[in-house]
Amino acid sequence: MEQPCPCGGLSYGSCCSPLHRGLLQATTAEQLMRSRYAAYALGEVEYLLTTHPSPEPLARRRRALQASLMQVRWRRLEILEVTAGGPDDTTGTVTFAAHYVAADQIGVMRECSRFGREGQCPDGRWLYLEALELS
Numbered sequence: 530m531e532q533p534c535p536c537g538g539l540s541y542g543s544c545c546s547p548l549h550r551g552l553l554q555a556t557t558a559e560q561l562m563r564s565r566y567a568a569y570a571l572g573e574v575e576y577l578l579t580t581h582p583s584p585e586p587l588a589r590r591r592r593a594l595q596a597s598l599m600q601v602r603w604r605r606l607e608i609l610e611v612t613a614g615g616p617d618d619t620t621g622t623v624t625f626a627a628h629y630v631a632a633d634q635i636g637v638m639r640e641c642s643r644f645g646r647e648g649q650c651p652d653g654r655w656l657y658l659e660a661l662e663l664s
């Protein structure tokens with residue numbers, strides 16, 4: 530039986546799994562956002578690390594991610610707004626609401642994420658750069 534994708538796609542196998550496996554690259558910022566959400570939901574820590582550059586030591590980032598993944602169960606993703614981030618863009622933003630359960634409490638995390646292509650090259654892979662202040 531096909532497993533639905535945590536990001537809302539019908540089938541994980543044809544939605545975010547090929548990105549998590551490194552078989553495909555995200556073609557848009559929204560696709561990278563969705564695949565990162567699915568990675569949070571499924572505990573794909575390495576995918577989260579490789580799609581978000583950071584000067585922090587990798588081992589420390591990995592430990593922090595693993596700790597947070599154990600405390601939160603991600604239940605549903607809503608994409609609220611997308612600016613640029615298309616196949617011909619090098620930057621873009623995605624505003625979303627991510628619904629979760631933590632310590633038996635339901636919650637919603639809202640964020641406007643900024644994405645950019647690696648090296649700002651038109652054919653660079655999409656990366657998650659930072660969270661922007663929500664207006």
Ligand SMILES: [Zn+2]
Nearest residue numbers: 534536544545
């Ligand atoms: Zn997906």
